[in-house]
Amino acid sequence: MEEVGLVKREVVCDRPIAVTYEITEFGTTALGFLNELKNWAEEHQI
Numbered sequence: 001m002e003e004v005g006l007v008k009r010e011v012v013c014d015r016p017i018a019v020t021y022e023i024t025e026f027g028t029t030a031l032g033f034l035n036e037l038k039n040w041a042e043e044h045q046i
Contacts, residue, residue: 006030 001007006027012018 001027 002009002021005024008022008024010020010022012020
C-alpha cells in the first residue's frame with residue numbers, strides 16, 4: 001500500500017525500531033470501496 005501511495009510510512013525511532021503509518025489523501029479515496037468490502041465480508045462471514 002505504501003508503494004502505490006495509499007499510506008505513508010515513517011520510522012520514528014531506530015532503537016528499538018518503531019514505525020507509524022498514516023493514510024494519505026489518495027488513500028482516503030479508497031475508503032468508500034474498502035468499507036463496502038468490509039460490509040460484504042461481514043455479511044458473508046468471511
